[in-house]
Amino acid sequence: MATIDANKPDLPAAGAKSHPLYWKNRGFAHHFRNADEQFDACKLGMWLFLTTEVLLFAGIFCAYAIFRMLYPEAWTAGSHHLDWRFGGLNTIVLLISSWTVASGVRSAQLGNNAALIRNLLITLVCAALFVFIKLYFEYIPKLSMGKAPGTFFSYPYAHDPHEPLWWSVYYIGTGIHALHVFIGAGLLTWVLVRAIKYEAYGPTEYTMVETSALYWHLVDLVWIFLFPLLYLIH
Amino acid sequence: MEHSIDDVHTPNPDFDPTDPHGHGHGHHGHHIISARTLMTILLILLFFTVLTVALSRGEVWIQDTFHVILPQWLNVIIAMSIATVKAVLVCAYFMGLRFDKALNSIIMLICVAAVICFLFFTSIDLGNRGAVSQLRATVPTPGGTGYGLDRTYDGISTAASPRISTSGQPITEFRRNEKLAQLAMTEAAKHGRTEPNEADVAAGEAEFWRYYYNDYVKKGKHPHRHEHDEQNLFESLGFAHHDTNVIEPVDRPDLDAVSASSPNFSYRRTGITPHLLDDGSSHDAHGDAHAPSANESHDATPAETDPDH
Amino acid sequence: MTTVDTTHELDHHDEGSYLTPKYGAMGTVWDWMTTVDHKKIGVMYLFAVLFMFFLGGVAALAVRLELLEPVRIAADGSITGQLFGGDGEAIATGNQVYNRLFTLHGAIMVFMFIVPSVPASLGNFFLPLMLGAKDVAFPRLNLFSWYIYVSGSIFGIASIVLGGVDTGWTFYTPYSTTTDADHWRVLLMVLAAFVLGFSSILTGLNFIVTTHKLRAPGMGWFDMPLFIWAIYATSIIQVLATPVIGITLLLLIFERLFKVGIFDPGLGGDPVLYQHFFWFYSHPVVYVMILPGMGIISELLSVHCRKQIFGYRAIAFSSLGIAAVSFIVWGHHMFTAMGELASTIFSALTFLVAIPTAIKVFNWIATLYKGSIAINTPMLYALSFLFLFSIGGLTGLPLGALATDLHLHDSYFVVAHFHYVMMGGTVIAFIGGIHHWWPKMFGRMYNEKAGMLGCVLVFIGFNLTFMTQFFLGTQGMPRRYASYVDEFQFLHSLSTYGSWFLLAGFLTHLFNFIHSLVAGPKAPPNPWGGLTVEWETESPPIEHNFHHEVLVKHGPYDFDTVVPPHCDERDFPLPPQDQVRAH
Numbered sequence A: 001m002a003t004i005d006a007n008k009p010d011l012p013a014a015g016a017k018s019h020p021l022y023w024k025n026r027g028f029a030h031h032f033r034n035a036d037e038q039f040d041a042c043k044l045g046m047w048l049f050l051t052t053e054v055l056l057f058a059g060i061f062c063a064y065a066i067f068r069m070l071y072p073e074a075w076t077a078g079s080h081h082l083d084w085r086f087g088g089l090n091t092i093v094l095l096i097s098s099w100t101v102a103s104g105v106r107s108a109q110l111g112n113n114a115a116l117i118r119n120l121l122i123t124l125v126c127a128a129l130f131v132f133i134k135l136y137f138e139y140i141p142k143l144s145m146g147k148a149p150g151t152f153f154s155y156p157y158a159h160d161p162h163e164p165l166w167w168s169v170y171y172i173g174t175g176i177h178a179l180h181v182f183i184g185a186g187l188l189t190w191v192l193v194r195a196i197k198y199e200a201y202g203p204t205e206y207t208m209v210e211t212s213a214l215y216w217h218l219v220d221l222v223w224i225f226l227f228p229l230l231y232l233i234h
Numbered sequence B: 001m002e003h004s005i006d007d008v009h010t011p012n013p014d015f016d017p018t019d020p021h022g023h024g025h026g027h028h029g030h031h032i033i034s035a036r037t038l039m040t041i042l043l044i045l046l047f048f049t050v051l052t053v054a055l056s057r058g059e060v061w062i063q064d065t066f067h068v069i070l071p072q073w074l075n076v077i078i079a080m081s082i083a084t085v086k087a088v089l090v091c092a093y094f095m096g097l098r099f100d101k102a103l104n105s106i107i108m109l110i111c112v113a114a115v116i117c118f119l120f121f122t123s124i125d126l127g128n129r130g131a132v133s134q135l136r137a138t139v140p141t142p143g144g145t146g147y148g149l150d151r152t153y154d155g156i157s158t159a160a161s162p163r164i165s166t167s168g169q170p171i172t173e174f175r176r177n178e179k180l181a182q183l184a185m186t187e188a189a190k191h192g193r194t195e196p197n198e199a200d201v202a203a204g205e206a207e208f209w210r211y212y213y214n215d216y217v218k219k220g221k222h223p224h225r226h227e228h229d230e231q232n233l234f235e236s237l238g239f240a241h242h243d244t245n246v247i248e249p250v251d252r253p254d255l256d257a258v259s260a261s262s263p264n265f266s267y268r269r270t271g272i273t274p275h276l277l278d279d280g281s282s283h284d285a286h287g288d289a290h291a292p293s294a295n296e297s298h299d300a301t302p303a304e305t306d307p308d309h
Numbered sequence C: 001m002t003t004v005d006t007t008h009e010l011d012h013h014d015e016g017s018y019l020t021p022k023y024g025a026m027g028t029v030w031d032w033m034t035t036v037d038h039k040k041i042g043v044m045y046l047f048a049v050l051f052m053f054f055l056g057g058v059a060a061l062a063v064r065l066e067l068l069e070p071v072r073i074a075a076d077g078s079i080t081g082q083l084f085g086g087d088g089e090a091i092a093t094g095n096q097v098y099n100r101l102f103t104l105h106g107a108i109m110v111f112m113f114i115v116p117s118v119p120a121s122l123g124n125f126f127l128p129l130m131l132g133a134k135d136v137a138f139p140r141l142n143l144f145s146w147y148i149y150v151s152g153s154i155f156g157i158a159s160i161v162l163g164g165v166d167t168g169w170t171f172y173t174p175y176s177t178t179t180d181a182d183h184w185r186v187l188l189m190v191l192a193a194f195v196l197g198f199s200s201i202l203t204g205l206n207f208i209v210t211t212h213k214l215r216a217p218g219m220g221w222f223d224m225p226l227f228i229w230a231i232y233a234t235s236i237i238q239v240l241a242t243p244v245i246g247i248t249l250l251l252l253i254f255e256r257l258f259k260v261g262i263f264d265p266g267l268g269g270d271p272v273l274y275q276h277f278f279w280f281y282s283h284p285v286v287y288v289m290i291l292p293g294m295g296i297i298s299e300l301l302s303v304h305c306r307k308q309i310f311g312y313r314a315i316a317f318s319s320l321g322i323a324a325v326s327f328i329v330w331g332h333h334m335f336t337a338m339g340e341l342a343s344t345i346f347s348a349l350t351f352l353v354a355i356p357t358a359i360k361v362f363n364w365i366a367t368l369y370k371g372s373i374a375i376n377t378p379m380l381y382a383l384s385f386l387f388l389f390s391i392g393g394l395t396g397l398p399l400g401a402l403a404t405d406l407h408l409h410d411s412y413f414v415v416a417h418f419h420y421v422m423m424g425g426t427v428i429a430f431i432g433g434i435h436h437w438w439p440k441m442f443g444r445m446y447n448e449k450a451g452m453l454g455c456v457l458v459f460i461g462f463n464l465t466f467m468t469q470f471f472l473g474t475q476g477m478p479r480r481y482a483s484y485v486d487e488f489q490f491l492h493s494l495s496t497y498g499s500w501f502l503l504a505g506f507l508t509h510l511f512n513f514i515h516s517l518v519a520g521p522k523a524p525p526n527p528w529g530g531l532t533v534e535w536e537t538e539s540p541p542i543e544h545n546f547h548h549e550v551l552v553k554h555g556p557y558d559f560d561t562v563v564p565p566h567c568d569e570r571d572f573p574l575p576p577q578d579q580v581r582a583h
């Protein structure tokens, strides 16, 4: 029977280095010719997956573009409710996290597990910071003032009749982005746990680090476009 | 034979002379990007972030100082160019595309091409409705008619969202009126009345605009008199000196329309396609503020609506 | 002449067929449920999509039955009158039932049957086999995508069991945001489509990586069977287009739950924007439906007329060409709603699609020329495909032309058009493909006579059912109505009788397949004398596909120069070598 996971921990439990998940003990699946090919395949798969993510966000960007074209004043007025300082801060937070995660891949490639763990931890802290800023300084105050999407909109001082639509696009765009932050952070946490527990990643085995990092960079990429489009209109 | 997909296979180095993938074996030479490069890229990215913010603030400053309105496409082009440069840097270095198999880059490019097709053709439609026949124009009822927000089906509301009935008003207007009514009631209650009289309504309105101007004009969000501030509380409440962006009523028929926007209709459309939804009747060459009311038919020709034409 | 390099033996000698049960009844079930073997997953998909085809088919028969008579009047005691009841109120209810029926027919057929049909079943089974690989690149992902498919289908069926949805398979706003308010059925159905999209994405992703990374040694891009090219092009579309339906349906869910207004003119949004979003996915997806069918046809034609396929590269590249062009023509579904500029551009672009499509058809016909055409079920199906698909494709052109489409839009002409391409194209190719690969998949031969009888019934039934609809459409019969004026009754009733022929044809196939599984003669490894790699292994294939590492030494269609593996030259003689054209 073809089993789902071949890495049964049947080796003697004498510390991390004998664990089958320890990077030196890892093999590759039998339908690949060699580990390199498997690595390339996984990476190719991840890139293909990223294209699907990009196209998912394309829908939101499309709605944004159409309504900005149709209702430019609403977009300007709506954007004035956003504080570019929080948006900018979050951009910086994400850029730094992107850098640490790229450094994390480098640490794994060099076999420096401590640095990998450190980098992943910083990345996760950044992710938490991002979500915190988003929620505490942006979503919560705005929602409590009635700047809400669609029919939830109850802010009496609107300047343009299409502001509810602006808030719809704003919340959907940033909300789905935030969802991706959570998913990415989840992936990185999983990598972190395995790095701590088993020293699972090293020069010949860092596929998971690389692919999760790619995912995290995508989160950053989307924000790179969302930030000026949402915060810097005037 | 039991096999699992994770079976460890020792690669056989001299197998497979006709390997179609053209890469030999045993070369685990994945590119490791130097820490210095990563750091440099981060700094460049941070620099571009600051730059895009600065340019955007700069545009605001230019508008306020020189009393001009910059077209939106300028803002879009600057912001998007910088964002694209940043994205390319992230892809090339952080994501390692530069040192990777070309295939991955090609995939990304195809993806971008698909996104561009999507945005491009959709905006061609939405941006050009009614270019030939007004029949196909999107009817410009700003904020919508509010119709359907309280639509029911078999007596049950059609959405899980708040069941509001805006009696045909756009939702923003509905909320404003709600607030004005509430403020008038508060004023009335202060004087022990149960029904607000005219003075209460006026006081409520003043309260409303005071809050609005405090929140907007003082914070530099919107240094104008609000279109709906019909009694010009903007001046009487003493905010007029904030208005640095007074638009001269001469020579700019399009901007005249801005100040003349009716509660339900505004003409300032400096988007990608200026005057997108204008019909002939909105161009009033004499600067004489003329805004069609909501019920006015939009497919009327200029000659029909404007005898001076 | 062997195509297998025996020097690199793997230890799969004594391995049994992948179908051999191993661990007792429960163990076998568990084995199948947790299998990462692409063959088992492919077979599970095959049965699942055929089951969905059955469900959707029942709905279709009911729709046709309803249309047998112009109006339902219970008083006159007609059969159809009884189906939906008659008097005043009951007619209104009957209309609602009708709306639900065609919606569930469309939704099941599109999302649960035809999109996954060929790629997920035959593709899953044969893509690795034809590449000479041991499995797809990500076997676990493959299993995962199967379970996503199952859960999506369960959502969809739950929505139907709870009372059905009446939006049409396209979920156009505002129908989909306003009707059925007190129920969550629309949401459930939309969620089903959303979830099924994920399954489709993961399958496509898996196939692309497999094609890139796991081709057997010796198999360059232009040594791949054309079926693989078609599946590859399909997968590209799946990966690029499906996420857009994801976000579209997500926005629809938000719209329905929270009235965010993006598609609601009441808040300044635009319902036609929904159609843009929807068709940006759904037009490319009609090529997800047809491309694998085209791939099957390339295999069937060349194998069953024992001739090198004509214009290999042209067919291969036209698959990619179709995939590319499919992304810029979606507007032809909205000619009546869009602005003029966009309509004109989209109309012009739509004609582009015809080019690669026609290239394929001409090449197939050229392949038949002077081939030794075997008259068997797969060949009959391939010929039916050529005939029916050509009609379907050609009637797409008047639909793509602005002036004519304004009249034909939303009429039975459109219904007939897309049934000719989807059913006359994809379904016909699918059934032909099942017959072609049945011996390989299950190790049993089917009864050729019964197969051919089924094919003839399907062919007659199909034309009777849908040819009439072209005439109905041009005469002004709109789609999606339960009743019509009396003048249309003759054609409508012919159409309904045709659907019974179709039923008879499919039942013939069903019994034939069951009979084959139970009592069919054992299949040889290569009954048709095919040259693609899957015929080199046993029927049914062993667990790890091949006894030896595959080394490909000839092209997939070199019938002129190669004796097929496991075959005798007496059964599959080579043409006199001095007459062999240089290719």
Ligand code: HEM
Binding pocket: C170, C286, C287, C289, C290, C332, C333, C350, C351, C353, C354, C357, C392, C393, C394, C396, C397, C399, C400, C401, C405, C408, C409, C410, C414, C417, C418, C421, C422, C425, C426
């Ligand atoms: C030669 C290429 C084709 C052309 C030029 C073409 C053109 C069109 C046009 C213009 C329409 C819109 C008609 C209307 O609603 O007014 C249409 C509808 C449709 N086509 Fe095609 N088509 C082609 C091939 C295909 C193929 C290969 C398939 C699927 C396998 C397909 C499936 C459909 C479907 C499902 C619809 C109707 C969808 C609906 O409204 O429910 N078409 N086609």
Ligand SMILES: [Cu+2]
Binding pocket: C282, C283, C286, C329, C330, C332, C333
């Ligand atoms: Cu189409």
